Amino acid sequence: MTIFIIQILNSLFYAAVLFLIAAGLSLIYGVMRIVNLAHGSLYALGAYVSAWVVGGAVGHAMSGALGLAGALLLLPIGAVVIAAVGALIEPTLLRPLYRRPEEYHLLITFGLLMILEDAMKLLFGGTPLSAGSIMDSMGSIPIGRLLYPTYNLVVVAIGLIAALGLWWFIYRTRFGVILRATSQDRRMAAALGLNVGRVYVQAFAIGCFMAGLGGAVVVPAQAAVLGMGVEALVLAFVVVVIGGLGSLEGALVGALIVSLVRTAGIQFFPEIELAVLYLIATAVLLIRPTGLFGRA
Amino acid sequence: MTAMTTTTATADTGGAAFLRLLIAATAILVGLALLPAVVDPYQTVLLTYGLVMAIAALGFNLLLGYTGLLSFGHSAYFGTGAYTVAFIVRDLGAHSMELCILGGLAGTVLVSALFGFVCVRHTRIFFGILTLALSQVLWSLAFKFFWVTGGTDGIRVAYAKLTLLGGLVDFAGPGSFQRFVFAYYYYVLALFTLATVVMWVIVHSPFGKALQAIRDNETRASFVGISVRRHRWIAFVISGAFTGLAGILWVPLNGLTTPDVLYWPFSGEIVFMSVLGGFRTFAGPIVGAVTFNYLKTAAVASTEYWQLLLGVVLVTLVLLLPSGIVGTAMRLVSRWTR
Amino acid sequence: MSLLETIHLKKYFGDTHAVDDVSLVIKEGELVSLVGPNGAGKTSFCNVVSAYYTADSGTILFKGRDVTRDSVTARVKAGIARSFQLVNLFDDLTAFDNVALAIFSREGKTRSMAALARRDSAVTGEADAVLGQFGLAGKRNELARSLAQGERKLLDVALAYALRPKLLFLDEPTSGVSTRDKGQIMDTIAGVVRGEGITAVVVEHDMDVVFTYSDRIVVMHQGAILAKGTPDEIRTNEEVAMTLIGAAGPDAFTQRSDHARG
Numbered sequence: 001m002t003i004f005i006i007q008i009l010n011s012l013f014y015a016a017v018l019f020l021i022a023a024g025l026s027l028i029y030g031v032m033r034i035v036n037l038a039h040g041s042l043y044a045l046g047a048y049v050s051a052w053v054v055g056g057a058v059g060h061a062m063s064g065a066l067g068l069a070g071a072l073l074l075l076p077i078g079a080v081v082i083a084a085v086g087a088l089i090e091p092t093l094l095r096p097l098y099r100r101p102e103e104y105h106l107l108i109t110f111g112l113l114m115i116l117e118d119a120m121k122l123l124f125g126g127t128p129l130s131a132g133s134i135m136d137s138m139g140s141i142p143i144g145r146l147l148y149p150t151y152n153l154v155v156v157a158i159g160l161i162a163a164l165g166l167w168w169f170i171y172r173t174r175f176g177v178i179l180r181a182t183s184q185d186r187r188m189a190a191a192l193g194l195n196v197g198r199v200y201v202q203a204f205a206i207g208c209f210m211a212g213l214g215g216a217v218v219v220p221a222q223a224a225v226l227g228m229g230v231e232a233l234v235l236a237f238v239v240v241v242i243g244g245l246g247s248l249e250g251a252l253v254g255a256l257i258v259s260l261v262r263t264a265g266i267q268f269f270p271e272i273e274l275a276v277l278y279l280i281a282t283a284v285l286l287i288r289p290t291g292l293f294g295r296a
Numbered sequence: 297m298t299a300m301t302t303t304t305a306t307a308d309t310g311g312a313a314f315l316r317l318l319i320a321a322t323a324i325l326v327g328l329a330l331l332p333a334v335v336d337p338y339q340t341v342l343l344t345y346g347l348v349m350a351i352a353a354l355g356f357n358l359l360l361g362y363t364g365l366l367s368f369g370h371s372a373y374f375g376t377g378a379y380t381v382a383f384i385v386r387d388l389g390a391h392s393m394e395l396c397i398l399g400g401l402a403g404t405v406l407v408s409a410l411f412g413f414v415c416v417r418h419t420r421i422f423f424g425i426l427t428l429a430l431s432q433v434l435w436s437l438a439f440k441f442f443w444v445t446g447g448t449d450g451i452r453v454a455y456a457k458l459t460l461l462g463g464l465v466d467f468a469g470p471g472s473f474q475r476f477v478f479a480y481y482y483y484v485l486a487l488f489t490l491a492t493v494v495m496w497v498i499v500h501s502p503f504g505k506a507l508q509a510i511r512d513n514e515t516r517a518s519f520v521g522i523s524v525r526r527h528r529w530i531a532f533v534i535s536g537a538f539t540g541l542a543g544i545l546w547v548p549l550n551g552l553t554t555p556d557v558l559y560w561p562f563s564g565e566i567v568f569m570s571v572l573g574g575f576r577t578f579a580g581p582i583v584g585a586v587t588f589n590y591l592k593t594a595a596v597a598s599t600e601y602w603q604l605l606l607g608v609v610l611v612t613l614v615l616l617l618p619s620g621i622v623g624t625a626m627r628l629v630s631r632w633t634r
Numbered sequence: 635m636s637l638l639e640t641i642h643l644k645k646y647f648g649d650t651h652a653v654d655d656v657s658l659v660i661k662e663g664e665l666v667s668l669v670g671p672n673g674a675g676k677t678s679f680c681n682v683v684s685a686y687y688t689a690d691s692g693t694i695l696f697k698g699r700d701v702t703r704d705s706v707t708a709r710v711k712a713g714i715a716r717s718f719q720l721v722n723l724f725d726d727l728t729a730f731d732n733v734a735l736a737i738f739s740r741e742g743k744t745r746s747m748a749a750l751a752r753r754d755s756a757v758t759g760e761a762d763a764v765l766g767q768f769g770l771a772g773k774r775n776e777l778a779r780s781l782a783q784g785e786r787k788l789l790d791v792a793l794a795y796a797l798r799p800k801l802l803f804l805d806e807p808t809s810g811v812s813t814r815d816k817g818q819i820m821d822t823i824a825g826v827v828r829g830e831g832i833t834a835v836v837v838e839h840d841m842d843v844v845f846t847y848s849d850r851i852v853v854m855h856q857g858a859i860l861a862k863g864t865p866d867e868i869r870t871n872e873e874v875a876m877t878l879i880g881a882a883g884p885d886a887f888t889q890r891s892d893h894a895r896g
Contacts, residue, residue: 035421035424035425037564093611093615096615097614097615100618102366102420102421103360103366103571104614104618106366106368106424106567107567107568107571107610107614108610108611108614108615110564110567110568110610111607111608111609111610111611111613111614112607112611113561113564113607114603114604114606114607114610115603115604115607115608115611116607117603117604117607118601118602118603118604118607119604121600121601122601122604230559230560230561234428234429234432234560237425237428237429238429241425241429245421270440271437271440271441272436272437272440273436273440274432274433274436274439274440275433275436275437275440278429278430278432278433278436279433281425281429282414282426282429282430282433285418285422285425285426285429286414286417289418289422497747497748497749497750498747500750500751500752501746501747501748501749501750501751502735502738502743502744502745502746502747502749502751502754502757503744503745503746503747504747504751505727505731505734505735505738505744505751506735506738506739506744506745508724508726508727508731509724509727509732509735511726512723512724512725512726512727513722513723513724513725515686515722516718516722516723516724516793517724518706518707518710519684519686519706519710519715519716519722519794520710520715520735520736520739520740520793520794520797521707521710521711521736521739521740521797522707522735522739522744523707527744527745530745
């Protein structure tokens with residue numbers, strides 16, 4: 001029973017991180033119709049930046065003086081940095097391509113992926129970078145006869161808050177209305193006097209922020225390593241394909257499904273755990289190409 | 297009568313153009329055949345890699361350039377070819393390269409027929425994601441079933457174990473590597489030439505024209521009676537087989553096959569090559585693949601951060617030279633001659 | 635003898651009755667014009683019969699056989715071809731290749747990949763002949779996208795014609811073309827169609843064109859058939875006049891499309 005609860009908690013932790021990545025990917029696709037192949041690398045970069053900032057701060061200050069709260073507050077810097085990177089990428093690299101076929105969107109973001117992957121190697125070196133001090137100092141809570149890291153529960157909470165926040169933002173704010181209008185009909189939005197260019201920058205930056213946040217929250221629990229972004233991207237793809245490209249609810253449900261399958265897979269069918277996920281994505285695409293929550 | 301004269305007139309100019317093409321192709325082929333005599337063996341090996349990748353890109357571009365489908369999962373067919381060869385050599389103890397090619401092609405045709413059947417149900421971005429997802433199924437299997445595939449270590453295929461031309465050429469005894477380098481170069485060159493000719497005929501055949509029609513206007517294609525999905529599927533299988541052949545030929549050269557050739561960034565490299573050369577031209581992917589191979593080798597040799605360098609090249613290419621090397625060259629030439 | 639028969643054919647889009655209970659017989663060899671105000675269901679009718687849309691209910695009999703559930707390609711193979719209101723070509727292929735492709739498809743040769751397309755002299759000869767019939771011989775090696783609007787319109791029809799259909803739907807073959815070219819295009823089309831004895835259904839706005847070229851006219855309104863008859867019968871039908879005038883303004887019978895396009 002205890003094992004079962006821990007497995008569930010593990011998959012919720014995993015779902016929270018996946019949701020953050022996939023929601024950003026989905027948001028960007030929903031508004032701009034761009035599949036961002038570099039999205040996973042932005043997530044990885046977020047993880048690196050956060051780990052580096054927290055690690056540096058802990059190293060410099062008196063360990064006690066900074067404290068847990070301080071370290072936690074430093075963590076989101078990764079997400080902010082990635083949002084800024086996104087705000088830089090959209091006008092310079094993506095904007096010239098909107099009129100071109102989508103092949104070019106995939107290609108430029110693939111080029112970006114190559115650049116980012118090596119940029120991380122260049123900036124942070126080949127050794128894994130972690131913000132484990134946060135996780136350690138948070139301790140653990142007893143579940144049954146076992147101890148479970150408190151931090152994982154914090155991440156689940158963050159994922160939940162992010163989902164609610166994003167939902168509120170998109171469905172309850174003025175900017176959300178503009179965002180949805182633009183996503184439905186770009187030309188109409190422009191004709192109504194909306195600054196589509198600005199909406200695109202903002203949407204892309206928010207999407208990147210989500211990816212960066214995913215990296216930031218994961219890094220106290222798992223060290224940032226090279227290649228984590230490339231791996232994460234494909235899983236985020238599976239999530240948005242199951243949930244429906246461009247759908248926020250879909251990203252949430254998709255993330256839950258993927259992480260539950262993964263947890264079960266690691267337990268019961270470790271060899272084909274990933275293959276099963278990709279096959280689920282394939283099946284969904286065949287039977288319901290718009291995903292569980294997508295609009296046609 | 298008017299119709300008659302037009303036909304003959306264009307048939308004549310068509311014949312002249314064909315002759316020019318034939319002369320150019322022969323000249324290039326002769327150049328390629330003489331090259332190993334004047335360059336050092338390392339360059340020969342490098343060019344062999346380039347020609348192998350050119351076959352892969354040629355196959356890939358039947359889908360992108362001629363059918364209008366962007367696959368982000370062609371690593372699957374390259375990898376299937378490569379792993380089938382490794383299995384044949386390791387588990388069946390076979391030595392004949394021809395046997396490996398036949399077996400490898402059978403494997404790729406099987407996989408691409410299966411995957412293609414599924415993928416051609418969609419187009420555009422969904423097609424891309426489907427091909428990617430399916431290729432990752434194979435990757436994860438190669439990765440996880442290490443007792444079959446060797447996991448990340450992969451499977452070794454020593455060139456010395458192989459024979460060419462049904463056993464006529466083997467690589468036992470001293471100086472065998474040198475001999476392998478030369479013999480294998482010509483072997484690959486012959487197959488590359490064959491593949492190019494076959495592909496050229498395919499894209500200029502009624503079938504090839506039908507693919508281009510589907511690319512341009514799917515709706516109208518079905519309204520002239522072309523069964524769009526069926527044609528796409530056939531194109532998919534041919535495309536997979538060509539890329540699979542490249543994977544097959546790549547293994548003895550590399551001496552090893554690893555899950556890396558099944559991983560999706562490798563599919564991205566194949567796309568990269570085709571765009572680098574120009575995917576709207578027949579020769580583009582060939583030029584692109586050979587160039588990419590040199591580019592990558594040079595980048596890897598000069599910096600640890602070669603991927604960054606290549607990424608910058610790709611981004612620049614997409615922004616400034618979207619029609620690629622050959623496409624741009626052809627535009628310049630036609631501007632000059634005008 | 636009837637070539638096409640639709641029985642209680644229906645196609646609704648929500649509240650819009652695009653095709654509303656249309657029962658119509660098209661006889662072999664006749665040139666029928668389909669007229670009516672915008673949104674009357676003319677194009678929708680063509681779309682349902684050519685399988686661009688599937689019918690909600692009703693039956694389509696072609697040469698006495700039920701083809702209601704057949705796919706586009708099956709209906710093309712059976713002998714139903716069409717052109718499009720908005721020109722619908724293979725833009726990156728030459729005019730010649732566009733037509734040749736239709737012929738290859740008709741001959742069931744599009745899966746042959748071992749021979750060069752242009753070495754098939756039967757097909758190339760026929761393609762050139764078709765281009766000649768439509769006055770496009772001089773444009774044979776130009777990309778479809780680089781042709782003038784009138785030429786594109788003709789090529790669109792030539793593509794459908796090259797399939798040697800029994801029944802040819804022409805959806806506004808002269809729309810978007812200057813008045814001067816209009817007559818020429820219709821002369822070319824009517825000449826070819828009558829010369830080959832092809833049954834044709836033409837959707838057309840220009841009543842001058844309709845009265846000049848049709849054997850029979852079918853007037854549609856709000857998805858249903860309002861009237862049908864010979865040009866003379868339709869010309870004197872007051873209900874028809876009121877409908878067309880009411881929907882299209884006072885000059886509907888003479889210069890409607892020119893007027894609308896300024």
